[in-house]
Amino acid sequence: MKTAESERTTAVSTLDVRDDFPILSRHIDGRPLVYLDSGATSQKPAAVIDAISDYLSEHNANVHRGVYALAQESDAAYESARERIAAFVGWEPRTTIFTKNVTEAINLVAYAWGRTNVGPGDAVLTTQMEHHANIVPWQVLCRERGAELRYLEVDERGELSLDQLDRELARGDVKLVTFTHVSNVLGTILPVAEMTARVRAAGATSLVDGAQAVPHMPVNTAALGADFYAWTGHKALGPTGIGVLHGRTEILEQMEPFLTGGDMIASVDFDGATWNELPFKFEAGTPPIAEAVGLGAAVDYLSALGMERVRAHERKLTGYLLDRLREVPGLRVVGPPEAENRGGLASFTIEGMHAHDIAELANRGGVCIRAGHHCAQPLMRRLGVAATARASVGVYNEPVDVDALIDALLAGRRVFEL
Amino acid sequence: MKTAESERTTAVSTLDVRDDFPILSRHIDGRPLVYLDSGATSQKPAAVIDAISDYLSEHNANVHRGVYALAQESDAAYESARERIAAFVGWEPRTTIFTKNVTEAINLVAYAWGRTNVGPGDAVLTTQMEHHANIVPWQVLCRERGAELRYLEVDERGELSLDQLDRELARGDVKLVTFTHVSNVLGTILPVAEMTARVRAAGATSLVDGAQAVPHMPVNTAALGADFYAWTGHKALGPTGIGVLHGRTEILEQMEPFLTGGDMIASVDFDGATWNELPFKFEAGTPPIAEAVGLGAAVDYLSALGMERVRAHERKLTGYLLDRLREVPGLRVVGPPEAENRGGLASFTIEGMHAHDIAELANRGGVCIRAGHHCAQPLMRRLGVAATARASVGVYNEPVDVDALIDALLAGRRVFEL
Amino acid sequence: MDDLYRDYILDHYKRPRNFGELDPHDMEALEHNPLCGDELGVHIRVKDGRIEDLRFHGHGCAISQASASIASEELKGMALEQVGELDADWAIELLGIPVSATRRKCALLGLKVVKGAVTGDNSWPVGSG
Amino acid sequence: MDDLYRDYILDHYKRPRNFGELDPHDMEALEHNPLCGDELGVHIRVKDGRIEDLRFHGHGCAISQASASIASEELKGMALEQVGELDADWAIELLGIPVSATRRKCALLGLKVVKGAVTGDNSWPVGSG
Numbered sequence A, B: 001m002k003t004a005e006s007e008r009t010t011a012v013s014t015l016d017v018r019d020d021f022p023i024l025s026r027h028i029d030g031r032p033l034v035y036l037d038s039g040a041t042s043q044k045p046a047a048v049i050d051a052i053s054d055y056l057s058e059h060n061a062n063v064h065r066g067v068y069a070l071a072q073e074s075d076a077a078y079e080s081a082r083e084r085i086a087a088f089v090g091w092e093p094r095t096t097i098f099t100k101n102v103t104e105a106i107n108l109v110a111y112a113w114g115r116t117n118v119g120p121g122d123a124v125l126t127t128q129m130e131h132h133a134n135i136v137p138w139q140v141l142c143r144e145r146g147a148e149l150r151y152l153e154v155d156e157r158g159e160l161s162l163d164q165l166d167r168e169l170a171r172g173d174v175k176l177v178t179f180t181h182v183s184n185v186l187g188t189i190l191p192v193a194e195m196t197a198r199v200r201a202a203g204a205t206s207l208v209d210g211a212q213a214v215p216h217m218p219v220n221t222a223a224l225g226a227d228f229y230a231w232t233g234h235k236a237l238g239p240t241g242i243g244v245l246h247g248r249t250e251i252l253e254q255m256e257p258f259l260t261g262g263d264m265i266a267s268v269d270f271d272g273a274t275w276n277e278l279p280f281k282f283e284a285g286t287p288p289i290a291e292a293v294g295l296g297a298a299v300d301y302l303s304a305l306g307m308e309r310v311r312a313h314e315r316k317l318t319g320y321l322l323d324r325l326r327e328v329p330g331l332r333v334v335g336p337p338e339a340e341n342r343g344g345l346a347s348f349t350i351e352g353m354h355a356h357d358i359a360e361l362a363n364r365g366g367v368c369i370r371a372g373h374h375c376a377q378p379l380m381r382r383l384g385v386a387a388t389a390r391a392s393v394g395v396y397n398e399p400v401d402v403d404a405l406i407d408a409l410l411a412g413r414r415v416f417e418l
Numbered sequence C, D: 001m002d003d004l005y006r007d008y009i010l011d012h013y014k015r016p017r018n019f020g021e022l023d024p025h026d027m028e029a030l031e032h033n034p035l036c037g038d039e040l041g042v043h044i045r046v047k048d049g050r051i052e053d054l055r056f057h058g059h060g061c062a063i064s065q066a067s068a069s070i071a072s073e074e075l076k077g078m079a080l081e082q083v084g085e086l087d088a089d090w091a092i093e094l095l096g097i098p099v100s101a102t103r104r105k106c107a108l109l110g111l112k113v114v115k116g117a118v119t120g121d122n123s124w125p126v127g128s129g
C-alpha cells in the first residue's frame, strides 16, 4: 500500500550514493541522521577519507624539495591533485592556487591585487547578497585605500539588476566587481557570464565567489569569464583546510605575493628576495598536501557521478523541498520561487518561531539544518529578517530527507503550540 | 656474535614506537624505509590518521554556528583540540590561534601587528639562521613601512651573540626581535628565555619560530616569555594544513584582524564590521577542523610519550648520529659540535659530492634525507656553502636508521669513486 | 513534555515580561549574539544604587527571550554592585533548563547586556565557556 | 653500474667542459635552481648568428653540471635561432639517463640559462613539467 506521500517522493530521482558516505549511517537519538546542511559543509565519501588516510599512511613527505622516493610520490600526488582540480572547473593548473579556504582566497586578492590596484577615488562593487567573506575584506581594503565600497541591490525575487550593474560601471570609478555565483541564503544563481562580460567591457576586474556553485553544478570557469574565481574544498566533498583560487595569468604575474616565506621564492639574500613562478609564488610554506589529495579524490568522485546529473538531481530535490515547505503553516521561503533558478537550498522563516528554535526542533527529528544569519548580515537587514533557517542539499540527499524535515517542522510547531 | 657496531647501537635508547607509524613498514626498492627527514615534515602515528578519519566519518560538520548534534560534536572536538594543543605548550586557549602553517602565523604578525607598529626609522631584528618564513615577511614589511631589517650574526659554532643582541637593542630603534627556537639547518637551540627577557627589558616585542622545537623537546611558552610563539602542525606528528600562533592577550586585543570574513566578526553592516572576541577574531572562514582534531591527537600522543623522554631519546640519537658521521671521509657537519646544544638534526657536506647527489644516493639505500638550502639561503651564504644534506630524527627513529644512513653514504662515495 | 521548551519558557517567550522602552533611563546597552545576529538592548532606571526598573528590547530565540524575561523579574530591585557579580551560573540556574554549549550564548545574552549597561564591561559573563 | 651516475656523467661532473669565464662575451645570464639554490651562469660569444664559444660557471650537482657540460659541446657552433627552439626533451635526451621529476630542473638548468642569455626568455624550457 502506497501513501500519497511516498508516491510523490518516489517520483523524484535519487543518485543513490548514500552508502558512499559513512556518516550517513549514524543515528541521532535513535533516529537516522538526516543531513540538510551541505551549504555549511558537505559530508565526505569514503573515497575522500581513504585517500587522505592512504596518503598519510603510505606516501607522506613534504613537497617540492625532496629527492627521495616518498617526496617524489608526494610531489606527484599534490601536483596531480592540482591538475585534476583545475580540470574539474576548466582552468589551468599553473594559475590554480591552493589557499586554506575561500575566505583566504578572497583576502589574497584583496591584499595582493587590491592594495596596488584600488586607490583613492576608486570603487569596489559587491552585492547585498554576499557572504561576509566577500564583504569584509573589501570594507577593510576600501577604508585603507580611501576607496568606496558600493553594493548591487537585491530585489524582491532575490535577484540583481543588470541595469544597475551597467549604471554603476558607467560611473567610471569601478575597479573591481565581486559577486557570488550562488547565494548561500537566497539560493539565487547569478548570471555570471553576462556580468563578467559587462565588467570586462568596462575595463574593470571581476572576482566570483564560487563556494556554493562548484559542488553543485557544472562550472566551466573559462567560459564564465571571471578574472578570479574562488571556491572552497570542504563544501565540495573535500576536507577542511583547502581553498582554491583561479586567476588569469597576466594578472597573477603582475601581482606582488601575499604570504611570503618558503617555497614561494626564487632566491633570498639578506637584502631581499625574488619570487618563484606561478602558482608557487602564492603558496608560502608547506601547502595543504593531504588536503589537496583529499580534494582531488572529491572531484574525481563528483566527475564520476557527472556534474550534469548532480545538478539535475539537486534541482529536482530542491523543487520537492520547495513544494513540501509550502505545507507548513506560517512558513515563508526567501529567494527565487522556482528551483530552476536556485542552487540546492531554501532559507525560510516560520511565523512565531525563531530560526534557532526551528533548527533545535529539527534536530529532535535527527534533521540537521542551519539557523542564523549565515554570515550574510547585510542581506538579512535587506530582507528585514533577523535570522532564517536553511535546508541545503547535497548529492547524498533523497526525498525522504525532505519528508523528515517537514515532519520535524510540523512537530516543532506543535511544541510551540502554534 | 655481536659486532662492535651493533654493540654500540644497542647502547643508545629507543622509544620503541616504530609500530605506531604505518608508513615505516614500507619498503623502497626492497629495502625498509628509513625516514630521516622529520625536519621537513614528520610521519604520523595511526592515532592521528585514525582521529582524522573518525572525525570525517562520524562527526563532520562546520563549527561555531550549528545547533544540531553533529555541529555540537564538531565544536567540542575543535575547541577541545585547541585546549589540549595550548596546554601542551603551556599557553591559554583563548590566545591560541589556528593558522594554516607557521608561515601564515608569522605573516599574520607581520601584517596585522607589523603594519601598525613598525614605521619609518624603526628596525626589525632577525637572525642569519632563520628559515625564509622568518625573513621574507620582514623584508616585505620593512620595505613597505620604510623600516630597517637587521640580522644577528651566526658565529663559527652556529651560535648567536647575546652581546650583539644587547648592542642592537641599545640603538633604541628595534621594535621587534624575531628568531627561531631551533635552527632547521644548524640544529642550534637558542637561549630563548634570555633573549626574550632582554627584548622585553628594551621595550621591544618578541616573536619565536618554534617549528623545530615543539615536536622535539618540552616547550613551556609561558616560561619562555615571548610575546608571540608560532609553530606548525605537520612537523609535530599532525597533518598539513594547520599552524599555531600563541600571542599575549593585550597585544592580540589591540591588533586589527588579518584575514577577514565569516566567524571573525561580531557584526557586519553595509558600512563596516566589528570584530569577534579572541581567538576567533583571527580565524576567518571555516577553520582547519579535521586538522585541529588530528593535531590534538598528535599532542596527546606526544604527551603520553612524555616530552622529556622524547628529548632524551633524540639527544642520544643525535649524539650517535654525530659520532657515526665522523666515520665518513670528507664529511663536515655544520653547527654546534655537541648533541647537548642541538635539536635532533645534523646538516653536512661531503667533499666532492653535491648535497643533491648525496640525498639521491642515500635514497638508493632506502634512506630519506633532505638536500638543498633548507629554505635558509642567507644562512647558506653565511656558511659559504651552496647546499647541505640534512638528516633529522623523530620519535620513531632508532640507531639502526643512523647505521643505514652511514652505509648509504659510504656506498655513495664508492659510486662517486671517492 | 519537551525538555527545553517547557511551558514557562514558551510563556516567557510569547509574553515577555518587562519588554519595551523605558524613557527616561539612566543606563542602557545593546548587544548581539554573534552566532545568529540576534539583538538585545536594555534600558535601566536606577534609584539609591539599585535597579528601580528595566526594559529589554530586541529580538531573539525562545531561549534568549525567556532568559531575559525571567531575569528581568529578579533584577528589579537588585543592588548595582550585586549585578556586577552575577555570573553565567546565575542565569543558567534561573532559566532552569539544560542548555547545550552552542545555545549558552542565547541564554546569557540578557545578563551580558545588563552587566554591560551597569558595569561597562561587555565581555561574556564568567563561566560562559 | 649505477643508472644515474654513469661513468660519463661523473666524468663530465668532475671535469666539466667549457667551464669558466669568457671575456669579452656578447651574451650572458645567471639562473638559480629554486629547489636547492644552485647557481649557473653562462657567457656566450656570438659570430655570424651562431654561438662561437661559451663558458658556464657556478656550482651544482652532478646532474646539472654534467648536463651543462655535455650541452656545451653541442651548443658550440649552433645558430642562435635554433637555440631558441631547443626544448626540455633535447636536454634530457642529450644527458642520456633517466631523470626523476624532482631532478628534471637540475638537468634543465643549463639549457634554461643558455636560452635566457640568447632569447631573454628565462622561463623553464618547454616540457619541464
Ligand SMILES: Cc1ncc(COP(=O)(O)O)c(C=O)c1O
Residues within 6 Å of the ligand: A262, A284, A285, A286, A287, B039, B040, B101, B102, B103, B104, B131, B133, B134, B180, B182, B183, B184, B209, B211, B212, B232, B233, B234, B375
Ligand atoms: C624553523 C622553521 N621555520 C618555519 C618553517 C616553515 O614551516 P611551514 O612550511 O609549516 O610554514 C620551517 C619548516 O619548513 C622551519 O624549519
Ligand SMILES: Cc1ncc(COP(=O)(O)O)c(C=O)c1O
Residues within 6 Å of the ligand: A039, A040, A101, A102, A103, A104, A131, A133, A134, A180, A182, A183, A184, A209, A211, A212, A232, A233, A234, A375, B262, B284, B285, B286, B287
Ligand atoms: C557564498 C560563500 N562564500 C564564502 C564562504 C566561506 O567559505 P570558507 O569558510 O570555506 O572560507 C561560504 C561558506 O561559508 C559561502 O557560502
